[in-house]
Amino acid sequence: MPLPETAHGESAIERKLIHSLTEEQMARFREHTPTSAEYFDRARQVMPGGVPSSFQLNDPWPVYIDRGKGAMVWDVDGGEYVDFHNGFGVMCVGHANPVIGEAIMARHDEGTHFAAPTNGSIVVAQNLRDRFALPQWRFTNSGTESTMAAIHLARGATERDLIIKVEGSYDGHHDAVMVSCYPELDELGPRESPNAVPFGHGYPQAVVELTVPVPFNDAEILEATFERHQGRIAGMIIEPAMMNINIIPPRDGYLERARELCDEHGAKLIFDEVKTGATIAYGGATQRFGVQPDTICLAKAIAGGYPGGAIGMTAELGEVVASDKVHQIGTFNGNPLVMAAAEATLTKVLTADAYEKLESTNNALLARCQEVIDRNGLPAYTQGLGAKGCVIFASEPIYEYRDYLTKVDGELSTLAWLYHMNHGIFMTPGVEEEWTLSIAHEQEHIDRYVAAFEAFASEVSGA
Numbered sequence: 399m400p401l402p403e404t405a406h407g408e409s410a411i412e413r414k415l416i417h418s419l420t421e422e423q424m425a426r427f428r429e430h431t432p433t434s435a436e437y438f439d440r441a442r443q444v445m446p447g448g449v450p451s452s453f454q455l456n457d458p459w460p461v462y463i464d465r466g467k468g469a470m471v472w473d474v475d476g477g478e479y480v481d482f483h484n485g486f487g488v489m490c491v492g493h494a495n496p497v498i499g500e501a502i503m504a505r506h507d508e509g510t511h512f513a514a515p516t517n518g519s520i521v522v523a524q525n526l527r528d529r530f531a532l533p534q535w536r537f538t539n540s541g542t543e544s545t546m547a548a549i550h551l552a553r554g555a556t557e558r559d560l561i562i563k564v565e566g567s568y569d570g571h572h573d574a575v576m577v578s579c580y581p582e583l584d585e586l587g588p589r590e591s592p593n594a595v596p597f598g599h600g601y602p603q604a605v606v607e608l609t610v611p612v613p614f615n616d617a618e619i620l621e622a623t624f625e626r627h628q629g630r631i632a633g634m635i636i637e638p639a640m641m642n643i644n645i646i647p648p649r650d651g652y653l654e655r656a657r658e659l660c661d662e663h664g665a666k667l668i669f670d671e672v673k674t675g676a677t678i679a680y681g682g683a684t685q686r687f688g689v690q691p692d693t694i695c696l697a698k699a700i701a702g703g704y705p706g707g708a709i710g711m712t713a714e715l716g717e718v719v720a721s722d723k724v725h726q727i728g729t730f731n732g733n734p735l736v737m738a739a740a741e742a743t744l745t746k747v748l749t750a751d752a753y754e755k756l757e758s759t760n761n762a763l764l765a766r767c768q769e770v771i772d773r774n775g776l777p778a779y780t781q782g783l784g785a786k787g788c789v790i791f792a793s794e795p796i797y798e799y800r801d802y803l804t805k806v807d808g809e810l811s812t813l814a815w816l817y818h819m820n821h822g823i824f825m826t827p828g829v830e831e832e833w834t835l836s837i838a839h840e841q842e843h844i845d846r847y848v849a850a851f852e853a854f855a856s857e858v859s860g861a
């Protein structure tokens with residue numbers, strides 16, 4: 399997501415060198431994407447910024463994509479890339495997967511929308527129950543809708559207003575969570591009680607004040623926050639592993655303590671597994687880290703490239719929905735086409751075996767990137783979970799947003815992105831994202847990633 403340029407760290411690499419290489423790579427980028435430049439001009443006449451979502455923007459213009467197949471995508475200039483962006487972590491099934499295609503075509507021929515329940519929704523809910531060990535499920539159309547529903551549910555069930563949210567986490571674009579996503583250094587406030595900073599304009603201050611940010615990975619501050627707002631916290635929403643400021647895993651015991659504190663204070667624990675859910679293990683972060691939340695928010699990879707989301711909940715919260723105390727509604731919820739894609743994804747493609755393959759391919763890629771880092775003495779390290787991984791351009795590990803802000807070298811990260819884009823590797827724009835592998839990624843694709851990274855590393859280190 400290229401919106402805020404918020405990583406301000408400076409590594410030992412000379413700024414002059416980074417700037418001159420960036421200029422060189424930017425010129426190369428412009429040269430091989432002239433048709434994207436033309437599309438950008440046309441697009442800006444009809445879409446603000448020339449993109450359907452502001453997260454698709456990057457300098458000098460977005461690369462407009464023509465098509466994808468398996469692990470590959472082709473842009474409108476005919477440029478071929480191995481896709482490590484994978485639609486912001488959606489396409490774990492690989493592009494144009496025939497299993498998903500067959501399910502979609504079959505459903506199409508039998509009608510795609512009734513706004514009445516179909517068997518597909520039952521089968522998908524059963525699969526999610528088995529994966530995530532929560533008994534009740536409802537459907538949404540995006541991650542934003544899932545986290546919005548989860549917050550309505552926590553507030554409705556507890557009759558309280560305040561929501562604890564992690565500083566530097568992006569949990570979707572509804573009012574309650576568009577707070578302290580990427581605040582600037584001078585906006586942060588004290589670490590023990592960070593300022594609630596709206597992410598852009600359009601959110602009433604009265605609503606912003608109902609969200610209480612906390613730093614990730616600090617159980618003591620979390621405890622003090624619950625105590626400071628005694629009896630007023632409806633719930634805590636948290637990505638179990640942060641995935642929108644590179645990847646930050648939870649410290650040992652942190653999620654367990656969050657669970658305990660929510661229980662002690664009568665608050666609901668909401669896992670935002672929009673990114674982690676179908677990518678880091680068969681049962682997502684919930685299974686991987688062994689902590690059971692009250693609510694799980696899913697979207698992205700669960701529906702194999704179609705716009706679907708889901709929200710899992712305890713039996714008690716299911717009753718809150720079933721009784722219509724909290725209204726969980728939507729014309730397209732459980733849309734049969736999306737359910738057909740989700741059923742094929744969850745039962746036929748992203749099987750338990752698929753996660754083993756994703757993890758071992760990812761581990762190989764991480765190890766080879768780490769080897770390049772070590773050999774070239776780069777101020778960086780690798781981090782990964784399941785299908786997801788990244789190189790973090792910081793010389794020491796980061797544990798929370800404030801580390802990201804001050805320790806990650808934003809300019810070096812942007813340069814690495816440009817190198818990848820110029821060497822046939824399609825990557826998420828911006829400093830804060832990570833790669834996502836699909837089941838179509840094989841050794842040859844990993845080799846190409848490492849070759850591009852090697853080209854970057856040797857030029858930056860002068861090797």
Ligand SMILES: Cc1ncc(COP(=O)(O)O)c(C=O)c1O
Pocket residue numbers: 486539540541542543545568569570571637642670671672673697698
């Ligand atoms: C952790 C997390 N939660 C929620 C969302 C919102 O999902 P969507 O873009 O489908 O609304 C995102 C999107 O990137 C996300 O990364």
